[in-house]
Amino acid sequence: MTDPQWLDDVEMRAWLGYVRTRDLIAAAIGRDAGRAANLSYIEYSVLVHLADAPGQRLTFADLACALEWSQSRLSHQITRMQKRGLVSRETMPHDQRRTVAKLTPTGGQLLTTAAPAHVRSVRRHMIDVLDRDQLATLAEIYDVLIDHHRGTSAGEPVARLQTTAPGED
Numbered sequence: 231m232t233d234p235q236w237l238d239d240v241e242m243r244a245w246l247g248y249v250r251t252r253d254l255i256a257a258a259i260g261r262d263a264g265r266a267a268n269l270s271y272i273e274y275s276v277l278v279h280l281a282d283a284p285g286q287r288l289t290f291a292d293l294a295c296a297l298e299w300s301q302s303r304l305s306h307q308i309t310r311m312q313k314r315g316l317v318s319r320e321t322m323p324h325d326q327r328r329t330v331a332k333l334t335p336t337g338g339q340l341l342t343t344a345a346p347a348h349v350r351s352v353r354r355h356m357i358d359v360l361d362r363d364q365l366a367t368l369a370e371i372y373d374v375l376i377d378h379h380r381g382t383s384a385g386e387p388v389a390r391l392q393t394t395a396p397g398e399d
Contacts, residue, residue, distance in 0.1 A: 266347030277341040280333035287332040
């Protein structure tokens with residue numbers, strides 16, 4: 231077995247910078263979301279994907295893929311959100327083996343209420359900290375990384391989290 235190719239100083243700074251900022255920013259946005267709308271960052275992500283989907287519903291398989299989660303993790307999350315009345319579970323009429331998650335009116339209203347606070351938090355903790363050139367560079371870097379891990383071609387649009395008011399994009 232060969233020795234691993236250890237990270238040099240720049241590589242280590244880049245890796246640890248990504249890990250630390252990802253955790254710090256997600257935690258800060260999560261705290262803000264909890265205060266503003268009693269909604270976790272995870273719940274917000276689920277609601278956004280459902281709100282953007284045709285008929286505000288997605289199969290568990292499609293939603294898990296969009297969130298890059300296992301179906302088991304998604305099922306547990308949907309159960310918790312269902313208890314709060316934010317989503318419902320339905321079976322597909324033409325395929326009883328497949329389950330669909332659907333945004334409820336309560337979930338849609340909470341998302342509408344949470345969206346302005348969410349985008350303010352994203353701005354405060356990330357966007358407004360960087361200048362326009364830094365943001366453009368960061369966006370290009372993430373496009374390359376996402377394309378690499380999803381195996382997509384360069385320039386293909388990637389999934390996004392809602393940062394505009396629902397229905398305004």
